[in-house]
Amino acid sequence: MDTESTYSGYSYYSGRSRGSHRHGERSRDRHKSRGKDSRSEKSVTITAPPAEPLLADPAVRGEQVQDDNWGETTTAVTGTSEHSLSQEDVVRITKDLEESVGLDCRRYLGLALAVVLGLLVFLTPLAFLALPHLLWPEKLQSCGTACEGLFISVAFKLLILLLAVWALFFRPPRAGLPRVFVFRALLAVLVLLFVASYWLFYGVRILDSQDENYQGIVQYAVSLVDALLFIHYLAIVLLELRQLQPCFSVCVARSTDGEARHYNLGQLSIQRAALAILERYYCDFPVHNPALLSASKSRAAKHLAGLKVYNVDDAFRSKLKAYLFDSPGNNAAAAAGMVQSQSRAMIAATARRRDTSHNELYYEEAEHERRVRKRKSRLVVAVEEAFTHIKRMQEEEQKKAPGDVMDPREAAQAIFPSMARALQKYLRTTKQQHCHSMESIQQHLAFCITNNMTPKAFLECYLTPGPTLQYGRDHWLARKWTLISEASVTSGLKDGSTFALRCLDFGLVVTTKRIPYIQMSEEYIDPKSHKFVLRLQSETSV
Amino acid sequence: MSKYIPGQPLTAVVERIEIQKLRQGDNLILGFSIGGGIDQDPGQNPFTNDKTDKGIYVTRISENGPADVAGLREGDKIMQVNGWDMTMVTHDKARKTLTKKNQDVVRLLVTRRSLEEAVKQSMGKKQ
Numbered sequence: 071m072d073t074e075s076t077y078s079g080y081s082y083y084s085g086r087s088r089g090s091h092r093h094g095e096r097s098r099d100r101h102k103s104r105g106k107d108s109r110s111e112k113s114v115t116i117t118a119p120p121a122e123p124l125l126a127d128p129a130v131r132g133e134q135v136q137d138d139n140w141g142e143t144t145t146a147v148t149g150t151s152e153h154s155l156s157q158e159d160v161v162r163i164t165k166d167l168e169e170s171v172g173l174d175c176r177r178y179l180g181l182a183l184a185v186v187l188g189l190l191v192f193l194t195p196l197a198f199l200a201l202p203h204l205l206w207p208e209k210l211q212s213c214g215t216a217c218e219g220l221f222i223s224v225a226f227k228l229l230i231l232l233l234a235v236w237a238l239f240f241r242p243p244r245a246g247l248p249r250v251f252v253f254r255a256l257l258a259v260l261v262l263l264f265v266a267s268y269w270l271f272y273g274v275r276i277l278d279s280q281d282e283n284y285q286g287i288v289q290y291a292v293s294l295v296d297a298l299l300f301i302h303y304l305a306i307v308l309l310e311l312r313q314l315q316p317c318f319s320v321c322v323a324r325s326t327d328g329e330a331r332h333y334n335l336g337q338l339s340i341q342r343a344a345l346a347i348l349e350r351y352y353c354d355f356p357v358h359n360p361a362l363l364s365a366s367k368s369r370a371a372k373h374l375a376g377l378k379v380y381n382v383d384d385a386f387r388s389k390l391k392a393y394l395f396d397s398p399g400n401n402a403a404a405a406a407g408m409v410q411s412q413s414r415a416m417i418a419a420t421a422r423r424r425d426t427s428h429n430e431l432y433y434e435e436a437e438h439e440r441r442v443r444k445r446k447s448r449l450v451v452a453v454e455e456a457f458t459h460i461k462r463m464q465e466e467e468q469k470k471a472p473g474d475v476m477d478p479r480e481a482a483q484a485i486f487p488s489m490a491r492a493l494q495k496y497l498r499t500t501k502q503q504h505c506h507s508m509e510s511i512q513q514h515l516a517f518c519i520t521n522n523m524t525p526k527a528f529l530e531c532y533l534t535p536g537p538t539l540q541y542g543r544d545h546w547l548a549r550k551w552t553l554i555s556e557a558s559v560t561s562g563l564k565d566g567s568t569f570a571l572r573c574l575d576f577g578l579v580v581t582t583k584r585i586p587y588i589q590m591s592e593e594y595i596d597p598k599s600h601k602f603v604l605r606l607q608s609e610t611s612v
Numbered sequence: 613m614s615k616y617i618p619g620q621p622l623t624a625v626v627e628r629i630e631i632q633k634l635r636q637g638d639n640l641i642l643g644f645s646i647g648g649g650i651d652q653d654p655g656q657n658p659f660t661n662d663k664t665d666k667g668i669y670v671t672r673i674s675e676n677g678p679a680d681v682a683g684l685r686e687g688d689k690i691m692q693v694n695g696w697d698m699t700m701v702t703h704d705k706a707r708k709t710l711t712k713k714n715q716d717v718v719r720l721l722v723t724r725r726s727l728e729e730a731v732k733q734s735m736g737k738k739q
Contacts, residue, residue: 605652605653605655605656606651606652606653606703607647607652607653607656608647608652608703609645609646609647609671609672610645610646610647610703610707611641611644611645611672611674612641612642612644612645612646612707612710612711
């Protein structure tokens with residue numbers, strides 16, 4: 071019975087547009103569910119919001135907020151506030167298409183350059199060793215024992231260099247940064263210059279003069295490989311080691327809800343620091359939930375609605391000035407208003423009436439808290455009860471009764487309906503319903519059952535918003551980031567530098583502070599100097 | 613109260629106070645408490661500026677007791693009791709000297725800062 075309603079739920083949302091259709095669908099669903107309810111448990115379906123953007127009109131969103139009964143009466147549930155961002159979705163996708171071509175070109179160019187450089191570096195010593203044999207084999211002195219020993223040395227050093235380069239450079243790229251990575255570019259230039267100078271020397275002094283001392287040539291090749299290993303050491307220090315020691319404390323704050331974290335970073339350029347911060351953002355920051363911001367936005371709208379704006383002429387303005395400066399308590403509004411434009415006056419209507427918005431906020435929040443706690447307690451009880459229906463079967467029992475055996479997925483589907491309604495109500499109250507689809511909930515339930523987790527463990531990921539990474543990709547609301555900085559992004563972090571990372575829906579503001587230079591001095595205390603006296607102070611009455 | 617310099621005689625302006633002991637049950641009480649002594653910590657004495665003064669000080673006076681009636685005040689430093697010196701004694705010795713069972717009367721020589729100042733003022737007026 072569940073699968074039927076599920077299927078119908080999904081099929082409605084595979085690409086149809088909203089608006090007028092929804093009413094018809096909903097009434098049909100209501101009718102269908104009523105018929106079902108008469109013979110079985112109520113069941114609800116939670117569908118995932120569709121991946122492609124839909125052109126939603128604002129009226130739709132308003133409707134969703136007011137309707138409270140769809141948990142009981144409908145079998146299909148709409149995703150909510152994500153669709154209010156669908157305009158941005160369209161913009162985002164077109165931007166992606168435009169820029170992906172450019173980025174790919176850059177990445178492949180970098181990759182190609184790296185491959186060419188690597189081949190050059192590896193083949194050069196081998197070329198140095200092989201060319202004399204190819205070009206003037208008769209003149210060449212035979213290679214003695216020491217020379218052949220050097221062959222082994224070259225071989226192993228090249229092998230070590232190969233492994234080291236593979237370990238350091240052959241890693242999947244973590245990100246595409248706006249500017250070129252300065253240290254890597256410098257190192258590449260250094261290697262190129264180095265190899266070029268060696269080739270120059272080789273070409274002039276050895277190839278042209280056709281030197282017969284083969285041992286000298288082999289030693290030359292060995293020195294090249296040694297120097298390459300030292301350059302690799304330089305690369306490790308510049309690229310990996312230098313930024314390990316923490317030097318700066320950065321404060322990262324999300325612009326929409328003020329969620330902030332502090333991290334310690336070493337000496338990095340601004341773009342690399344931004345990359346490090348973003349990686350930690352995905353792991354640490356709770357997922358951005360636009361539904362939680364609607365309350366403050368409506369309050370802000372109400373504040374603005376209380377002010378009236380008039381166009382006045384000078385005569386009236388002078389009278390107004392006199393009036394405003396005479397009455398007490400209006401001076402602040404008057405001063406601000408006069409500063410603004412010449413031809414407008416702001417009359418604060420709220421100055422006269424008592425502002426009770428703080429009162430409303432307090433009671434609203436208290437009421438919301440109470441509601442959340444009530445729903446949570448119902449949810450916990452429902453889940454605990456549901457979990458008691460499932461028991462892990464032992465090995466001996468498995469052989470005895472193979473009839474009713476279920477695998478975790480089926481077990482999850484069996485106990486899910488009894489807790490579905492409570493869970494959905496809770497998610498709706500805490501405005502998290504768009505983060506969890508029914509599919510994901512059932513998957514999580516199956517996972518918990520398989521791993522013998524308690525009901526509390528199952529509920530943990532719904533009670534607190536987890537880090538962004540834990541949710542599916544389409545809930546991140548942050549795929550492409552823009553680094554906004556006054557200083558050049560390849561310049562290093564400095565004390566007091568700030569920059570922002572913006573994605574379409576929100577931004578992260580980063581401020582840096584340097585960890586202070588600590589001057590420490592020592593003081594030696596002789597262990598024998600720890601001596602104590604007994605100090606009495608008694609008072610006697612006589 | 614002048615600072616005591618070891619080896620030098622100590623001068624102070626003192627007041628003579630005679631206290632009649634009061635019989636309470638089996639004890640003869642004087643109605644005040646003493647603190648200080650050469651075996652005590654002078655740094656905790658709140659009645660003097662000189663924190664090395666190890667003399668015996670009156671720390672508390674019971675209301676309308678014999679000492680209160682006789683004119684003893686809190687913060688007084690006891691210099692002599694019945695002729696016995698109190699400036700360089702242990703706390704216990706001072707207690708014993710004051711509470712001798714066979715004596716009904718104790719004659720104290722006490723000094724306080726206000727006495728010095730009064731003398732200075734009167735000497736100043738004379739001049």
